[in-house]
Amino acid sequence: MIFMSEEINSIAVQTEQKGPEIPQNKFLALVFSFIWPGLGQVYNGQLWKGVAIYIGYIIGLLLFFIPGVVVWVYAMHDAFYGAEKINKREIPYIEPKFTGTALFLFVPIVIFVILYFLFVMVFMASMAAFM
Numbered sequence: 001m002i003f004m005s006e007e008i009n010s011i012a013v014q015t016e017q018k019g020p021e022i023p024q025n026k027f028l029a030l031v032f033s034f035i036w037p038g039l040g041q042v043y044n045g046q047l048w049k050g051v052a053i054y055i056g057y058i059i060g061l062l063l064f065f066i067p068g069v070v071v072w073v074y075a076m077h078d079a080f081y082g083a084e085k086i087n088k089r090e091i092p093y094i095e096p097k098f099t100g101t102a103l104f105l106f107v108p109i110v111i112f113v114i115l116y117f118l119f120v121m122v123f124m125a126s127m128a129a130f131m
Contacts, residue, residue, distance in 0.1 A: 024083035024093075033079040037072045040079025042104050044086055045094035050104060053078070058108075 024044055033040030037057040041050035053075045061068030085091045 023087045026080045026083035026087075029079035029083040030076050033072075033075040036105075037075040038104070040075060041082065042096055042101050044079060044082045045096045046082065047094075047096065047100045047104065049078075054104070054108070 029040035029043050031040075032043050036054075038050035038052075038054035041047075041053060053071060057068050057071040057075065059068075060066075060071045082091070086093045
């Protein structure tokens, strides 16, 4: 009987959700999402959710301005309450990997720089045609 009780306790310990060693700062997650939509989710260990929010934000801004702002506000709300839920262990915490975070920041910056230089080259070529 004691053996059965210990086995049940070990199963319960194994299924308990893992939380962060240091509690997630929900205000820091909010600030990250304010600065860069989706970055708060990456801070919370939800890389793909952050990527989806960032893509939704960019598409929303390009199509119409308002949907981009709505996605941005949602990102801040989700990052804040996501950190709170992680601290309460209501949702699982996945330790963010440096490579995922670096790619999340690096790839959009590189794309922006390339598009910027392409725009400048086209603009300069069109200005030279008028002179």
